[in-house]
Amino acid sequence: MTTPVLDLQSVAYAYPDGHQALFGVDLHVHRGERVAVLGPNGAGKTTLVLHLNGILLPGRGTVTVSGLPVVKDNLAEIRRRVGIVFQDPDDQLFMGSVRDDVAFGPRNLGIRGAELDRRVMAALDLVGMADFVDRPPHHLSFGQRRRVAVATVLVMEPEIIVLDEPSSNLDPASRRELADILTGLDVTLMMVTHDLPYALQLCPRAVVLSDGIVAAQGRTLDILTDDALMKSHRLELPYGFDPHAC
Amino acid sequence: MGAPHGHRLHFHGHSPLHRAPAHHKVAGLITFMLVVVATPVPWLPAFAAYAALLAVLVALSGVPVPYLARRMVVETPVLMFAALLPFVATGPQVAVLGLSLSEPGLIAGGGLVMKATLGVLASLLLAATTDPRDLLIGLERLRVPVQLVQIMGFMVRYLDVVSDELRRMKTARESRGFTASNPRHWPVIGRSAGALFIRSFERGERVHLAMISRGYDGSVRR
Numbered sequence: 218m219t220t221p222v223l224d225l226q227s228v229a230y231a232y233p234d235g236h237q238a239l240f241g242v243d244l245h246v247h248r249g250e251r252v253a254v255l256g257p258n259g260a261g262k263t264t265l266v267l268h269l270n271g272i273l274l275p276g277r278g279t280v281t282v283s284g285l286p287v288v289k290d291n292l293a294e295i296r297r298r299v300g301i302v303f304q305d306p307d308d309q310l311f312m313g314s315v316r317d318d319v320a321f322g323p324r325n326l327g328i329r330g331a332e333l334d335r336r337v338m339a340a341l342d343l344v345g346m347a348d349f350v351d352r353p354p355h356h357l358s359f360g361q362r363r364r365v366a367v368a369t370v371l372v373m374e375p376e377i378i379v380l381d382e383p384s385s386n387l388d389p390a391s392r393r394e395l396a397d398i399l400t401g402l403d404v405t406l407m408m409v410t411h412d413l414p415y416a417l418q419l420c421p422r423a424v425v426l427s428d429g430i431v432a433a434q435g436r437t438l439d440i441l442t443d444d445a446l447m448k449s450h451r452l453e454l455p456y457g458f459d460p461h462a463c
Numbered sequence: 464m465g466a467p468h469g470h471r472l473h474f475h476g477h478s479p480l481h482r483a484p485a486h487h488k489v490a491g492l493i494t495f496m497l498v499v500v501a502t503p504v505p506w507l508p509a510f511a512a513y514a515a516l517l518a519v520l521v522a523l524s525g526v527p528v529p530y531l532a533r534r535m536v537v538e539t540p541v542l543m544f545a546a547l548l549p550f551v552a553t554g555p556q557v558a559v560l561g562l563s564l565s566e567p568g569l570i571a572g573g574g575l576v577m578k579a580t581l582g583v584l585a586s587l588l589l590a591a592t593t594d595p596r597d598l599l600i601g602l603e604r605l606r607v608p609v610q611l612v613q614i615m616g617f618m619v620r621y622l623d624v625v626s627d628e629l630r631r632m633k634t635a636r637e638s639r640g641f642t643a644s645n646p647r648h649w650p651v652i653g654r655s656a657g658a659l660f661i662r663s664f665e666r667g668e669r670v671h672l673a674m675i676s677r678g679y680d681g682s683v684r685r
Contacts, residue, residue, distance in 0.1 A: 267672075270676055272672055272675065272676065293678060293680070296675070296676055296677065296678045297678060300676075300677075301673075301676045303669065303672070303673050303676075305669065307621075307624050307666070308666060308669040308670050308672075308673050309673045311617060311620055311621075311670050311673070311674065312616070312620065313595070313596045313599065313616055313619060313620060314596065321674075321677055321679070322677035322678055325677060325678035325679055325680070326678055353596070353620070354620070355620065355623045355624065369677065370677075373677065373678075
């Protein structure tokens with residue numbers, strides 16, 4: 218078997234105030250996979266995400282990205298390999314123009330000039346936002362900002378993209394447009410979400426995170442149709458949604 | 464999402480003043496301000512000349528006078544202070560309309576009004592004819608430390624986000640029957656301001672996380 222893109226071995230983490238969020242998470246994501254991480258509020262999803270690029274370092278256990286351990290000395294390379302799209306695009310887009318924002322990451326990698334321009338435009342093309350390159354982010358709609366946020370990560374040419382609640386606050390049309398963009402990308406994808414239909418649509422595999430451990434994993438359809446499992450982890454499908462009908 | 468195009472101080476246009484490079488305009492403004500501040504108050508013809516120069520520039524820029532006039536209200540606190548000066552300053556007194564006023568106070572107050580008005584008008588003209596992003600680039604060309612320029616850039620970026628938040632909080636207050644109408648309501652406004660501060664602070668932390676996630680290591684790269 219090839220080296221997994223993401224390899225977490227019994228990762229445990231407690232916040233400095235003593236609150237323990239993760240109790241030993243084991244998780245593997247292989248190249249080309251699209252994996253949904255599901256779980257109720259407070260399950261430790263965001264804490265898990267922050268471990269993937271070394272913002273938080275595990276108290277116990279290890280995180281490895283394509284064979285490279287997430288430790289202080291590797292952080293620059295780790296952050297190139299793992300692209301995180303945060304939930305609120307206003308947090309992710311902090312420069313004065315879309316161009317500067319998308320260029321921020323590669324610039325930190327030392328890329329300049331024509332190569333930088335090429336990568337910025339290529340990333341914006343992938344999310345259909347190339348026409349907005351010189352607009353300030355705060356003049357874009359929410360859906361457009363989320364797409365630019367995805368571009369700020371794509372431009373780093375990461376090995377895996379991690380999205381935190383990608384469909385939150387999107388109207389149905391923007392939600393579908395984002396889904397079209399994400400399915401069209403040729404990258405390994407992990408998304409953390411409450412939006413179970415979205416997980417089913419985009420991710421063949423799902424992982425249930427509950428009380429700081431991986432409580433279940435398998436085919437997304439199997440998980441969403443296992444009523445006992447769903448109930449015991451406070452997961453609920455929206456009213457009227459039938460996974461079998463998809 | 465009905466975000467207005469351009470910044471609210473910026474008046475979109477294509478005049479020579481709009482097109483001039485931002486760093487020339489900033490340097491011009493600073494020179495103008497220094498000259499105005501250094502001019503002794505009794506040299507009234509000099510002030511008239513400054514005012515005439517500004518009037519020509521305003522006409523050249525095509526920015527409507529009422530547009531600038533409305534924004535001149537920021538000067539109000541200075542005007543109030545200037546109006547107070549003749550009453551509180553010491554020195555020889557003169558009688559004006561039956562009031563005994565301090566002569567140095569009158570001169571100082573008058574000087575303050577002239578200089579402040581010229582300064583505010585010139586600054587508003589700069590803001591109205593320069594896109595905030597060009598302004599930042601201009602400051603950078605003038606060798607303002609890049610960290611300072613970056614902080615100002617964040618301010619420009621998040622001004623709308625924070626004022627939106629402020630407006631939503633106001634709407635939420637008013638929806639629950641609260642409208643600030645007298646000073647007894649100020650503590651509530653104060654608590655809202657505190658909440659806004661905490662929210663902005665937390666947003667700052669999240670932005671920082673997003674920055675280091677994209678390889679930011681504290682140094683500014685161009």
